[in-house]
Amino acid sequence: MSLSGQVILITGAGGGLGGSAALALAKQGAHIILLDKSIPKLEAVYDAIVSEQAPEPVLYPFDLAGANENDYQDLADRIESKYGQLNGLLHSAVEFVAFEPIAITKTKDWGHTLNVNLNAPFLLCRVLLPLLQKSEPASIVFTSDSRARTAPAYSSAYGVSKIALEGLAHILAEELEAEGKIRVNTLIPGPVNSPVRKKSYPAEDKSLLPEMHSLADIYLYLFSPASIGMNGQIIDAHTFKQ
Template identity: 40%
Template sequence: MITNTFQLENINNNYSAHQDLLKNRVILVTGAGQGLGRAAAVAYAKHGATVILHGRKVEKLEGVFDEIEAIGRASAIILTFDLAEITDESAAAVADAIASQFGRLDGILHNAAWTYGAMPLAQHKLEQWQTLMQVNLLAPVTLTRACLPLLLDAPDASVIMTSETHGHFPKAYWGGFAVAKAGVETLVKIQSEEWELYPNLRINTLIPGPVNSPQRAKTHPGSDNRKLSHPVDLMRTYLFLMGPDSTKISGETFVCQEITTTDAQESSYQKKKV
């Protein structure tokens, strides 16, 4: 199992989020079109938040938007842009748009991720390295920095960075994706210390573990994922970290479920000389 992480047993077994946990809050969820991002966006909306749905494909986001609107107690907007192409200027434009429409931002769930699948480091081209770093590490950094003035103005702001099993248990063939996710965990530790003077602002790492999701289907083609947890099964942790019950917790790594070294080693890539 992963060690030196915040223990989640009590959260997974006992935590119950109040219905109005996120009432009047505005939360940005990246990669909200499917999987964990979609489940989190809906969960936040069910608990009162206005959710900004980010993704690349508007048709996926429209389905999430309709689901949130049907809840009847929250609202959502759709925000489409490609994290692989984000710049300081485009991130600032996103922050300006949020400020103009809502006047506030209370949290960001950095859920969006990208991987080319398992392959040896020797096969990683420079362009692939750049995309993996850009989407999985640099884009969250850039977007958070652009939104920092809004987050600082919030009475209780939370930033959640999503790592991954292989960022914590680095194994062969996970290459640039694992390196980027390991960088996320280091980033959170550093950023948390730099934000110590701001008690209203916190940042934590979340590792979902193996989940039956489109991302899992991409990295483990042909695997039987039916026995894995579903995204909705992990939402207690997502709610806890985004809501006020985690106010005094920052710089921690949260693991949603037990992860073994076997989970970390699983790969669809067959070893061969390169």
């Protein structure tokens, strides 16, 4: 599943699933744009990619929650200036505060969570669609959560954002299907030993969970030509078979 020459932007690329995906895709030849607000974390992923003699990635420090529309457009303009197009977009950034009742959720936490988990993917898609359409074909992958999408009690802003994100992905897939240039799918990673999992389930025995690199093959599939024709799907990483 060579991705040689492909340009893929990954949010939340400074660690967790985003960083793991970046390394997996880069090892197959993709040029990765690493987007995250933490420069030290971006540098760590950069070093890991370079150490594998993969194509040198681009670091793009970016605060998804605090950026305005001009910042998003500037990102798109810079990508167009350097690459001319974009082959893939992985929405992997996530904000999780706590499992808590809606009644005590702070307005600041609510707004911040929805900005990162929902508004940022919308804005990125809007400004990057022209570049994705130039690559033909291209792939957009959203990241959701199997538990949050059932809307259990105490999932708070995180649960609301993931429910809405799946709606956004479905609508976008429907709108782009006729052109056949961009496929849009949603990945459910399931329980894996990731930073968000550690924060949300601190008492859990993480040694019983799959490691993040176990998802490498499905990331490769979703961004490789092998997944052309798959559109509007919600994919559970632990049950999906190619």
